[in-house]
Amino acid sequence: MLLIECPFCGAREEHEFHYGGQAHIIRPEDPEQVDDKTWAEYQYYRKNTLGLQAERWQHSFGCGQWFNALRCSQTHQFKAVYKMGETAPEDRK
Amino acid sequence: MQRYSLFKLLQHSLSHHKNWQAAWRNPDPASEYDVVIVGGGGHGLASAYYLAKEHGVKRIAVIEKGWLGGGNTGRNTTVIRSNYLRDDSARLYEHALQLWEGLSRELNYNVMFSQRGLINLAHSHHEMSTLLQRHYAMIENGIESEILNMKQLQKWLPNANLTGSARYPVVGGIVQRRGGTARHDAVAWGYARSADALGVDIIQQCEVQDLIVTNNEIKGVETTKGTIKAGKVLLCAAGHSGHLTKMAGLDLPMVSVPLQALVSEPMKPCMDTIINDSTVHAYISQSDKGELVIGASNDQYLSYAQRGSWEVNEETLQSILELYPVFSRVKMMRHWAGVVDITPDRSPLMGLCDVKGLYIDGGWGTGGFKATPGAGHLMADTVANDKAHPLVSPFGLDRFKTGRLIDEGAASGVH
Secondary structure, three states: OOEEEEOOOEEEEHHHOEEEEEOOOOOOOOOOOOOHHHHHHHHOOEOOOOOEEEEEEEOOOOOOOEEEEEEEOOOOOEEEEEEOOOOOOHHHO | OOOOOHHHHHHHHOOOOOOOOOOOOOOOOOOEEEEEEEOOOHHHHHHHHHHHHHOOOOOEEEEOOOOOOOOHHHOOOOEEOOOOOOHHHHHHHHHHHHHHHOHHHHHOOOOOOEOOOEEEEEOOHHHHHHHHHHHHHHHHOOOOOEEEOHHHHHHHOOOOOOOOOOOOOOOEEEEEOOOEEOOHHHHHHHHHHHHHHOOOEEEOOOOEEEEEEEOOEEEEEEEOOEEEEEEEEEEOOHHHHHHHHHHOOOOEOOEEEEEEEEEEOOOOOOOOOEEEEOOOOEEEEEOOOOOEEEEEEEOOOOOOOOOOOHHHHHHHHHHHHHHOHHHOOOOEEEEEEEEEEEOOOOOOEEEEOOOEOEEEEEOOOOOOHHHHHHHHHHHHHHHHHOOOOOOOHHHOOOHHHHOOOOOOOOOOOOO
16 A cells, blocks of 8 residues: 655555546647647646656545646656646656 | 377386477578568467468568567466457457367367456445446347356355455456466467467567568568568567567557566465456466465566566555455465566557568557467468458557557556
8 A cells, every 4th residue: 555645644555545547638728729739638648757757646435636746657667746736856757 | 299188198108208299499590581571478378379270371481589478378377268348349359259269170289278266356436337338238249247246255255354344455356267367387288289280380589679671561571680571570579569569660558567577385175266356456376386476466566577666566465455354374485477568448559560571460559369369360360461450450450649548547457
């Protein structure tokens, strides 16, 4: 089981958390104007990184807050957690 | 290829079975092939076999970074079925099931295909309605399916707790009698042996490090054993498909997550069918060796690690005990995980890519094993003709652009 550091509550066990997938995906500003390819990429295509990925987690059975994390998809190790709206800390990448 | 038969067995017993021919060669890679297949699991080896046998392609290599069948082919719960809802999927999986039915004879290799029936259980009126929708869709697609009432279920599952005292009482089910299991290693080995006999080079311990693409056309692969030129490249790498296509500059609509499974200590026969139960999430059968083979849910997070979190196993076993309280003292013996590539609609990605000469057979998510012969057969046709086979074309990448998704969330069996 993963031990995840919630930026608001501290370290808690994995089953308190809900995984939100890849972070920092930007919704096209005007969905009516973009072509099908761009929309499909926004909707379905994911980086699926082998290595360090920025992703979203929610402390659903705790404070309920969403936050971002840098986690390695090979070791499962969390390198950093940071709040929504912030960018990934460069020194941890 | 030395054929296996009772006569051969007797003959070799005279020499204490010391002189059997190796099932396949272990060649060094040549510098160039017509088709290079990345991934030496069931899908890759089957594709190689049908390419050589039915399409007469001469120079084929299967490149495997580990050992044959060491990925998801050796990590699944070996369930084979074609009880899918959508027409496109029903045709695809039924094509595979029909090939399974003749596979041991075709390969002269016993894959131990055992059609013991697969039961889907319902715990509520609504779930039964969903199962009935699938049942009637199957009938319309010419695939047999039967509705089971409680009395029939008690006969099929004498050890299960089917009384009203369960927390989520069972109310009914459907069964596909032609569903079953097969020995996963034998599938990989059988295809490898037959493909090798047709001249396919199977190269193990050789990892693909880059795809060589010039002018949007595939030219070959860079591997740990050197550069291999190829006219066509087929990717059959399951959870690593997206990682590979990235080498050609392509992202895929999929996420790789660990899917866990576990087996118990061997026991006397107590379950002669397979159960798939979506509400409590129990996916269980008993192997010929007597082990209970249990499929767990997938872990929620992206991973390439071939291991998952313990809590998933705990939850799975809790669910099994809801249905089978008699198993409460059975010890679990092994557990493991495979990396599965899950698409948004739970249907595979098959066919051509934006790069000419590059083909993909991936996105099988939690259910690729059952499709092994069918996927190999259809991808061989697709690669040989550079055109998606009619059964393959609905599963192309363009469906995410057109919105024609093939939603098999319910039939995928794992969630």
